Amino acid sequence: MPSYASVMDDIKNLSPSDKEKLIKFFEQVITFGAHIDGVADEIKESRFSKGKVCPHCGHHEVSRNGKYKPSNSFEYRQRYICKNPDCKKTFTDFTRSPIYSSKRSMNKWIIYAKCMINGLSLRKCVEYVGISLPTAFYWRHKLLDAIRLFMGKGIVGGIVEVDETYFAESFKGNHKKSSTFKMPRKSRKRGKQSNVRGISNELVCVVCAIDRVGNIFAELACKGRIKTSNLERMFNDSIEEDSILCTDSHPSYIKFAKNLGIEHQQIKSGKHKEGIYHIQHINAFHSSLKNWIARFKGVATKYIVNYLYWFKWLQFFKNEKDTIKSKNFIVHSSAARSDTKIADFKHRRPVYA
Known part of the structure; x- marks a missing residue:
């Protein structure tokens, strides 16, 4: 097995382009390794920073209700139940978030987030993440709907x-x-911006x-x-x-x-x-x-x-x-209560402020 010193010597002898590739490799190891372990905890902390609250009705009195094992994870996670007599629904740390009920692993969601941060096309996302084109499209707008709620309109001043x-x-x-x-209206010719000057x-x-x-x-x-x-x-x-x-x-x-x-x-x-x-x-x-x-x-x-x-x-x-942005994109999109469903896309209309 190569020693630490020999590995360091090999790195020093790499060309500038190979060093750049190595840096990107380590970034991916960090992004899709260490960060994945903590991303579920960060989502939990972000969503319930002011205490546990029911995502269905907003009631603050909730209690634990056993554990479950999601299909995209090897770990058991906590389930809760709302104590509001008019609600009594169960929920998890991910209920009403883009990744809720997803059968894909957190690893794939973070890789997809990195593709979005780099502004890649849907087809490039499909190639990198290993998902279908319709799934890539739905994921994009599920995440963005949630990011929009997370950020809000904002305030400017001065x-x-x-x-x-x-x-x-x-x-x-x-x-x-x-x-x-x-x-x-009639369809425009490709590349033409408007039929009216x-x-x-x-x-x-x-x-x-x-x-x-x-x-x-x-x-x-x-x-x-x-x-x-x-x-x-x-x-x-x-x-x-x-x-x-x-x-x-x-x-x-x-x-x-x-x-x-x-x-x-x-x-x-x-x-x-x-x-x-x-x-x-x-x-x-x-x-x-x-x-x-x-x-x-x-x-x-x-x-x-x-x-x-x-x-x-x-x-x-x-x-x-980029390693931090990929993780934060998932955490921020999961902090807001957003449950965009595939059926919602059929009737979508422009959102005027």
């Missing part, structure tokens, strides 16, 4: 840069087997805001041009008092700031800055968002909010190591 960007309304997907879907109802508006400490707000607002009423509905309780709004010259922001009673710094067309006030951060955010979404070759409008929160999560945790 100097807040706000701007809108637009995406072509998309009905991407296989509708051949659907008895309820009817295409509301300029901003029209064939585009959907995404409004984003970012403050100087990195808090992010990103939501699907409406079809076509943004209106003051859309802004007031979206930012209800999401902008702190005494904030300073930085926007472009769109007139809807003027009335919005006035109604909200906050200071408004409007960057006139052709200018980039007004002292410390500018919208460069939000413009850079939009550019990164558009480039990132472009890799998916079109996103159906009914799923675009999930992609906004996916990107938002990546921005918040971009400085973490």
